[in-house]
Amino acid sequence: MKILVCMKQVPQKDAPLKLNESGTWIREDVSYEVNEPDAYALEEALRQKEKHGGEVVVITAGPARSQQVLREALAKGADRAIHLEDPAFVGLDAINTARAFAAAIKDEKFDLIFTGLQSDDYGYAQTGVILAELLGWPHATIIMQIEKADGGIRVKRELEAGYFQFVDMPLPAVLTIQSGINKLRYATLIGIKQAKNKPLRKVALAEVQDALSPNLLKLERLYVPQKTKNTEVLQGSAGEIAKKLTEKLRNEVRVL
Amino acid sequence: MATTTAAPKAKIPGGSFLLQERPTSEVFTPEDFDEQHRLIAQTADDFATNEVLPVADRLEHKDWALTRELLKKTADLGLTSVDIPEEYGGAEMDKVSSCILADHMAKYAGFAVSWGGHTGIGTLPIVFFGTEAQKKKYLPRLANGEMIGAYALSEASAGSDALNCRARAQLSPDGKHYVLNGEKMWITNAGFADLFTVFAKVDGEKFTAFLVERTFPGFAIGAEEHKMGIRGSSTCPLILNDCHVPVENLLGEIGKGHVIAFNILNIGRYKLGAMCVGGARTSLDNAISYAKQRKAFGKSIAEFGLIQEKLADMATEIFVGESIVYRTVGMMDVALGEVDKAGANALGEVRKAIEEYAVECSVLKVWGSEMLDHVVDEMVQIYGGYGFVEEYPAERAYRDARVNRIFEGTNEINRLIITGWLLKRAMTGQLPLLPAIKKLMDEVLAGPSLGDGLEGPLAAERTLVANAKKLALFAAGAASQKYMQALVDQQEIMGALADMIMEVYAMESAVLRAQKMLERNGEAASGLAVAMAQVYLAHGMEKIEAAGRKVIAAIAEGDMLRTQMAILRRLGKHEPVNTVALRRQIANRVIESGKYVTA
Numbered sequence: 001m002k003i004l005v006c007m008k009q010v011p012q013k014d015a016p017l018k019l020n021e022s023g024t025w026i027r028e029d030v031s032y033e034v035n036e037p038d039a040y041a042l043e044e045a046l047r048q049k050e051k052h053g054g055e056v057v058v059i060t061a062g063p064a065r066s067q068q069v070l071r072e073a074l075a076k077g078a079d080r081a082i083h084l085e086d087p088a089f090v091g092l093d094a095i096n097t098a099r100a101f102a103a104a105i106k107d108e109k110f111d112l113i114f115t116g117l118q119s120d121d122y123g124y125a126q127t128g129v130i131l132a133e134l135l136g137w138p139h140a141t142i143i144m145q146i147e148k149a150d151g152g153i154r155v156k157r158e159l160e161a162g163y164f165q166f167v168d169m170p171l172p173a174v175l176t177i178q179s180g181i182n183k184l185r186y187a188t189l190i191g192i193k194q195a196k197n198k199p200l201r202k203v204a205l206a207e208v209q210d211a212l213s214p215n216l217l218k219l220e221r222l223y224v225p226q227k228t229k230n231t232e233v234l235q236g237s238a239g240e241i242a243k244k245l246t247e248k249l250r251n252e253v254r255v256l
Numbered sequence: 257m258a259t260t261t262a263a264p265k266a267k268i269p270g271g272s273f274l275l276q277e278r279p280t281s282e283v284f285t286p287e288d289f290d291e292q293h294r295l296i297a298q299t300a301d302d303f304a305t306n307e308v309l310p311v312a313d314r315l316e317h318k319d320w321a322l323t324r325e326l327l328k329k330t331a332d333l334g335l336t337s338v339d340i341p342e343e344y345g346g347a348e349m350d351k352v353s354s355c356i357l358a359d360h361m362a363k364y365a366g367f368a369v370s371w372g373g374h375t376g377i378g379t380l381p382i383v384f385f386g387t388e389a390q391k392k393k394y395l396p397r398l399a400n401g402e403m404i405g406a407y408a409l410s411e412a413s414a415g416s417d418a419l420n421c422r423a424r425a426q427l428s429p430d431g432k433h434y435v436l437n438g439e440k441m442w443i444t445n446a447g448f449a450d451l452f453t454v455f456a457k458v459d460g461e462k463f464t465a466f467l468v469e470r471t472f473p474g475f476a477i478g479a480e481e482h483k484m485g486i487r488g489s490s491t492c493p494l495i496l497n498d499c500h501v502p503v504e505n506l507l508g509e510i511g512k513g514h515v516i517a518f519n520i521l522n523i524g525r526y527k528l529g530a531m532c533v534g535g536a537r538t539s540l541d542n543a544i545s546y547a548k549q550r551k552a553f554g555k556s557i558a559e560f561g562l563i564q565e566k567l568a569d570m571a572t573e574i575f576v577g578e579s580i581v582y583r584t585v586g587m588m589d590v591a592l593g594e595v596d597k598a599g600a601n602a603l604g605e606v607r608k609a610i611e612e613y614a615v616e617c618s619v620l621k622v623w624g625s626e627m628l629d630h631v632v633d634e635m636v637q638i639y640g641g642y643g644f645v646e647e648y649p650a651e652r653a654y655r656d657a658r659v660n661r662i663f664e665g666t667n668e669i670n671r672l673i674i675t676g677w678l679l680k681r682a683m684t685g686q687l688p689l690l691p692a693i694k695k696l697m698d699e700v701l702a703g704p705s706l707g708d709g710l711e712g713p714l715a716a717e718r719t720l721v722a723n724a725k726k727l728a729l730f731a732a733g734a735a736s737q738k739y740m741q742a743l744v745d746q747q748e749i750m751g752a753l754a755d756m757i758m759e760v761y762a763m764e765s766a767v768l769r770a771q772k773m774l775e776r777n778g779e780a781a782s783g784l785a786v787a788m789a790q791v792y793l794a795h796g797m798e799k800i801e802a803a804g805r806k807v808i809a810a811i812a813e814g815d816m817l818r819t820q821m822a823i824l825r826r827l828g829k830h831e832p833v834n835t836v837a838l839r840r841q842i843a844n845r846v847i848e849s850g851k852y853v854t855a
Contacts, residue, residue, distance in 0.1 A: 016848055029781070029855075071291045072298070186302055189334030189347040192295045 001054035001148075003045040004108070006101060006115040006128065007038040007073060009066040013120065024219045025091060034069045037116025041177035043184050044146065045114050046077045052148060055079045057108070061089035061100055067200070074195035075187035081198070086205035093217035094126035101127075102134045103211035104203045112153075113174045117142055125176065132174035139174040140167050144181045267591050270612040271678050273761050274725055275692045280772035283765070284352070284586020286578050286854075287773060296353050299333060300360035304367075312364045315488035316652075318480065320448040323370050323490075324404065331401025335361070336375050340383060344395035351585040351592065351610075355530040359581070362534030365656035366488015372531060373444035373489070374398070376524045377664075378405025381453040381465065384523075384603055385508040385516050390467060394451060406449035408440040408468075408494050409517055415442075416669045419463055419514055423456035423496060433500045434458070434466060436474070440494040442663070446477050447490030453520075454494070454501075455513050462511035466501045474499030485655035519607055521665050522614055526584055528664050529620025532628040532657075533577040539628075539653045540570045541851045543635045546642075548847060557638070561836075564843030566634040571846050572788040573627045575854060579765035580623065584616040615677050618670040619758045625660035625667060632657045668747075671754035676744055678757065679736065693733035696726055700823050713779060713786050714771050717793045720830055721764045724800050727827045728756040731807040734820060738811040749810055752803040759803075763796040777855070784845050785854055787838045794835050801828045 011017060012031040020027045034042075045056045058073040060066050061084035070081035084100055092100070113135075115128030125141070132139030144164070145156035152170040158178055159165050187195075234241045250256045264282045289297070307329060308315075314322055330336050338354045340346025362368040379398045382390055382405075397403040414420040423438025436456050443452070454468045468475060478493035508516050544567060547558035557563045591609035595602060610617075632653045636643035643650035661667045682689030710718050735749050744750065770789035773782040801824070808820045846852060 014850065016850070068291070068294070072295060075295050186299045186333050187295050188299070188332070189296065189338060189349065189353075191334075192292055192299070193347060193349065195295070196292060 001048055001052045001111045002109065003048060003054065003056050004105060004110045004113045005038070005042045005045045005056060005058045005073070005078070006113065006131070007042065007058055007060045007069050008035040008116070008119050008121075009033070009060065009062055009069045010035045010119055010121040019222055019224075023221055023223065025222060032065060032068065034072060035116050035119050035121075037118060037120075037177055037179045038069075039116075039184055040179050040181055041114040041116050042073050042076065042078065043182050044143075044177055045112075046185070047182065048112075048146065049077075054111070057082065057110070059101060059104065060084065061086075061092070061097055063087040063090065070200060071195055072187060074198045074200070075192040076185055077191060079198065081200040082203060083200060084203045084205070084208065088205055091215075091217065091219070093215050094124045095130050096212045096215055097127050098130040098134055099211045099213075100208045101131055103208040111171045113137075113172070115174070115176050117176045117178050128174050128176040135172075135174070137172050137174050138169050139176070140169060141176045142178050143175045144178050146175065264586060264590055267594055268587050269687065270587075271615045271681055271687050273616075273764060274678065274728060274757060275688060277722070278764075278768060280768055280775060283583050283768045283772065284589075285769040285772055286582050287769070287776065288582075288586070289352075289356070292349075293352060293356055296349075297356050297360050300335065300357050301363075303330065303333065303335065304361050304363040308361075308364050308367045312366065312488065315364070315366050318447070318487070318490070320490060323367065323488075324448055326367060327371060327374060327404060328401040330361075330371055331399065336371070336379075336401055337399035339375065339380060340395055340399045344391050345399040346395065350589045351526075352582060352589055355527060355581055355585045358527040358530040359534040359537075359578075362531040363538045364488065365486050365535055365653075368531055368535070369486045369489035370445055372524075372527060373406060374404050374449070376527055377407035377453070377520055378445060378449065378451070380523055381407065381507060381516055381520050382467070384519065384607055385465070386467075387504075389504065390507070394467065398451070403450040404445055404448060406443055406445040406452045407520065408443045408446075408452045408454045410442045411439060412441050412493075416666055418455065418517055421455060421457065421463070423454070424460050425456040425458045425464060425466065425501075427458075427503070428500070431503065433502055434506065436466065436468070436496040436499040436501055438496050439478075440496070442481070442491055443494055444663075445490055446492035446494060447480060449490075452494065453507060453516070454496070455517060456496070458510050463513035463517075464510050465507040465513045465516045467505040467507050468496075468499065468501055469505075472499055472501060483659075485652070485658055519611065522617055523607075523610055524664050525617040525621040525670075526581070526588075526613075528660060529577070529584075529617075529624035530581045532624035532660055533574060533581055535653070535657065536570065536574050536577065536628045536631040537852050539632050539635045539650075540567070540574060540846070542649050542653075543567065543570065543638045544846055544850060544852075546648075547638050548850070550640075558843075558847045561840070563638060564847070565836075565839050566638055567846055568791065568839035568842035570631045570634055571842055571852055572791045573631060574852055575769075575785070575788040576762050576766045576792050577624055577627050579769040580616075580762055581620055583765045583768070584613055584620055587616070588613055615674050615757070616761065618665075618673045618677075619761050621664060622661075622667045622670045622674070622754070623758050623762055625657075628657045628660060668751070671751045672744075672747065674754040674757055675732075675750040679732075679743065683741075689729075689732075693729050693736075696729050697733055700726075700730060700827070712771075712774060713782075714767055714774065714789060716830070716833075717763075717767045717789055718771070720793050720797060721760070721767055723827050723830070724756075724760050724763055724797060727800050727804050727824065728753070728760050730823060730827060731756055731804045735807055735811055746810075749807055752806045755803040756800050756807075759796040759800045763793050766792045773855070781855055784842060787841050788854075790833050791835050791838050791842065794833055797828065797830065804828070 009032045012033045015031045017026045049056050056078045057080050058070055058078045059082040060069055067083055118125035129139055140155050142158045143155050144158050147154045154168050157165040234244050264284055334347045337346035338349045338357055342348045382394050398405050409418045411421050425434040425436050428435055450470050452468045454466050458464045474497045476495040481491045547563050548556050550557045595605040636650045636654050639648055639650040642648045681687035732753050736743055766789045770785040773785045804824050812820050
């Protein structure tokens, strides 16, 4: 099986975030890491390759620094990498990111494309789904398990309230992978050493520009919500208080 | 980011830091790590955090099956074979990578010692001194974790003077075995190791190394020691009772055991420095999170000046520790890069390239272990009462740190090595120390260098480093003039000179690293590094001056004493920096980040 894994570099989870000068996004001088669901997508791809053979290719779109996620993936066992390298990919809307990916892989033939369920920074959960639409492939989201089946695959999707759905799909297909579905591997020293010599293809923005339309996403303002505290004493009999409290918890705080 | 300076390429003579100035381009720093280095750090960090720390309590209770399991896991990741050649199943990487591993594996000392003992002194004797057959037989199994290694040099009555050992070896009448008798003490990993490099005297005279398998007849392990710290590592005596060792397991040459013993310790020393830095970083990170959440007088104690001062000092010392560790191994890698790997005496050349930096390695060991002790001491203090009880990490860190000043050559022995090795090089003319001292003595009355032409935020610090070198040279010169060759018998003076030399190396490495960051990233992005260099220099200079006074007071009296003290004062003259403000700045940054950072 030939699998493409779409990966993204996002700000580290515990990094203290500071707003940039225009107040539209965070400052660049923050630590970055691999988007968590993408790490599970890569792990799943590597496991599929170990089971069925084939090739794992990783792709990302972002500035020079984002090459780190590709090197890490290569060190963990991916075979080659594609880097859409340009700072303009930061903050690009989901449809154009998907278009850029589709354009960059137009000469490739993958059986499966994995993306993480969503990114830890913008959190759209759209890029994978749109990519499937652009390619004219079927897709399934929130994937927890993938089994090879006759003429395609059988996948397990996570639904709400502990329910799962099993879907039989033909190949090629796009799957968005849920976090925590497997145990992530560490990059081995040999893997790290070998990663240096694995092919990494760079794609400039100009090469995919024709496929893109204007970025429809514009962040007007980003701000840290103000913390407020409000104390209210409920009056009445115990029964009345309980009733009022339930109402408030249901309608105002919405935790019930 | 513009790369104005790259990783160094030219070979630098060991010990030359005392005499020469280095441009930043010739100094390797953690900011020069490449992608491979960063990935290794990440694997080690993740492994120590996810696999080791969660089971630390079980390891503290000597669950050696678990230790073996973890060692096997490190082997599967290649973390046991960074120094083993590829042809014997190793990953064979540069010494910077090797140090990064040691640094980042050192989050829990108990396991770090087991792992370090196996990969370092347990494995390296064969890497450097083994025959082809010995390497083929043992290295792949040590690399893949099937066998665990240990090193048996010390005895109950022979520690620092290991050559004085009592263990004996006698060739059997049929010439097939050496029969070993004696006892070895303080053997790391002994409780579960499979292969031991054991030192014994052939015919009671010729100090020699042997590769002894646990299963050889006549080999036994004594009871576990009850230790102050690193309880998660095994330390037992070995008992050799007519232990039969096949002749092909003699390591190196008969009577040349000392070459192995001293080389291996020297090679291990720089890694110990790296591990101390890693341990200190973990302790600081714990201390920061505790200080942030602990409330007193209505605010978090991280807001108090006296706590901030501690956090700032801890961060600064880690910064300096990283600077000396990676500067040293960076130099080693350049020197090793010049070795012809296909040459007939390639391994000898490799050993020589590492030995070249014996002084620097000893500095890392002594400075690193004393730095770690200071960091864990402050950590206990920040935790207050909670620092004194076992439920919190400070108590264990405090106990675990202490042994670093004792093993792999005591800090006293290493101080003697630092000064003694430099003097020896000076006497043999390998290092132009004597001309430098003479030149200094001639110009000393001209007063301290004023740092002509130096500019930038660290100009004053660079001048300070130049004067610190002069102070060290002046004290060394005055002491050698007084005692000549007999200086080696004046241990207190040798020790004080070593303190001056260490501080010179630490101060200069910190300034060069901060300067390199300045050149690369600009002033705005390097404020923290500059502040840490400034704080450290103020501290280092105090230590150098105190040691200088001690030396001068011991060797001169009357007018001579007054003259030399005047010179000392003149060389040490500098305007103090506001370390209160600088420490607040450093503390605020690490508190805000919630962990040790350099920018």
